[in-house]
Amino acid sequence: MRMARILRPEGLSGEAITEITCELMLRIGRATAQALGKGCAHAPVIYISHDPRRAADALEAALCAGICAGGGIAHCLGVLPTAGMALLLSAEDGDAGISLAGGDKPFEQICVRFFAKTGFPMPAEQLDSISALLPASAALPLKSQNDCGIIARQADAVNRYLRLLNTRLSTPMDLRGKKPVRIALDCANGAVSAVAEPLLRQLGAEVLMLHYTPDGLNINHGCGVKSTDQIISFVRDYGCDAGFAFDGDGMRCLAADESGELLDGDRLLAILCQERLDQQANLPELLPRDMQRGVAATFVTNLGFLRFAKARGIPVQTTQPAPQFVLEKMHDLGLPLGGDGSGCLYFADSPAPDALMTVARVIQVMQRTGKKLSELAAVMEHDPQVALSVRIPHYWREIWKNDPDIARFIAACEQELGTDGRILVRERKEDAAIRVMVEGRDFRRINNYAFAIAEVIQSRTKKQ
Incomplete structure (x- = not known):
């Protein structure tokens, strides 16, 4: 993987500690602080939040060390939903935010996401400027003991987040006498x-x-x-x-x-x-x-x-x-x-x-x-959906789309289904797998289509 493409708007995902290593987090922290510092008249302030998975503390410590070495100020919010960090970032004076969380993944997995000072996902151009400083050969000189950054732990982050949520919710109703x-x-x-x-x-x-x-x-x-x-x-x-x-x-x-x-x-x-x-x-x-x-x-x-x-x-x-x-x-x-x-x-x-x-x-x-x-x-009638994932060899990535047998079979299923539903077949970015989704009002019918398409893809991609 080229270093220039390692950071993406959807985040950097992998197994904590072994793939998303402390050494990598140290470099990310340093590169982030240095990239942001180029456009700041002050030491850049970077908000950090994480979910409670075990490895998050170690990775946060490495990230903070890198931020300080790059001359930034790490505002550690502790365990907080990523949305909470983004909301605080948008309402306060931070320059960027980084979350260490894994969504619905097990504790071994983690995703590092980057946010602009607006609280929105950091744009690709800004991520590229950080990526460019990740290699040791491209890094700017580290700060000295006189001008290195500091770590500020924010013990009240949860309460600040709750206050911001309450200001965005409807005016509380008079619930007296109501169960x-x-x-x-x-x-x-x-x-x-x-x-x-x-x-x-x-x-x-x-x-x-x-x-x-x-x-x-x-x-x-x-x-x-x-x-x-x-x-x-x-x-x-x-x-x-x-x-x-x-x-x-x-x-x-x-x-x-x-x-x-x-x-x-x-x-x-x-x-x-x-x-x-x-x-x-x-x-x-x-x-x-x-x-x-x-x-x-x-x-x-x-x-x-x-x-x-x-x-x-x-x-x-x-x-x-x-x-x-x-x-x-x-x-x-x-x-x-x-x-x-x-x-x-x-x-x-x-x-x-x-x-x-x-x-x-x-x-x-x-x-x-x-x-x-x-x-x-009840305002909405929900159509059944069947979704399957089919693992494929890495060398079949992208080229499966051009396989005539797969294309013909999917087209035939779509024609049979007609306006009663839809079929979506796409490759997952994060791994070598194809996601098959079939939707329609007749569950038995769409279930048969989904498994039939998955079987054709699997049989075709197994062949050399």
Whole structure:
């Protein structure tokens, strides 16, 4: 891998310590501080957050050492959702941010993500300027003991994040005399474990917690968005009005309604779109209605959401399924909301996908309307989707697209399916695998198509 391409907007992922090494983090810290320092009249301030996976402390220590050696100031926020760090960065005086988290991955994996001072993902041009300084031969001279940077540990980061969240939520309603909604939260033993309960209690919810005691090794282990059977069973057993499961970083969430039916990100987005439409229906005629500009979605957004939006006159602006692309689309077009089925939802007043803000806003809709979550979700009919991953040899990467047998078979399936659904086949960037997704109203039919396509791809790519 060329050093000039090691840092990308989607982050740098790998196994902690053995692939994302402390030595690499030391160089990244030094290069980041030096690259930012070129355009600063002051020592660059870099915010750092991490989730509670075990290796994060060691990697953060190496990162801070590199930042100080490069003349920067490391503001260590501790365990905090990445969205929290991005929100603090956008509201305060930092010059950049770095998160060390692994999303829904097990504790062994980690991803290093970079953020501009706006809180949005750092643009490729700025990442390239950092990458250029990573090799030892390209590094600028280190600072001396007189002008090296410092480490500032921010013990109040969680409270600052909560305050910023509260300023962005609706004015609290008078809930006197009303039975509080009973909410279950599966925190995945991750970054929201210490944040979620106080936020939702401030909204007047009764909160029941599970998987909220991280030990560094249990993050995402049999819990959270990867194991939604846990939250579904909990909601049913304890008579909850709703349940929400997070990923370890607090960027994604999925929901279970009062009956235990799982709701994905597309259905949560539909609930929030409908709420916004209802609120704007009462505005004076001359005031702008931001839902008329539309919402941001991805090319894997459920067909049911597209029908929901079309029926209500909401333009859907489609882009690739990654935070930097959805946020860019929202920023360029002035869109109020965005999201996808994975549970990443985006808001115009937050620079990163924030699962806590998603949960809080859905709960406020339940409080305002007095409706059950199942009733709110009924605004959208959800089409079944079947997704499979097919591992392929590395030498088949990209060239599988030109295989005539694979292309003909996919085209034949698409023709048979017609307007009753869709087929998406694409290569995953992070590994040698092809993702097959088939969607339609007839589950048995789309399931057969998905497995048949996967079998053809597997049989063709096994041949030399």
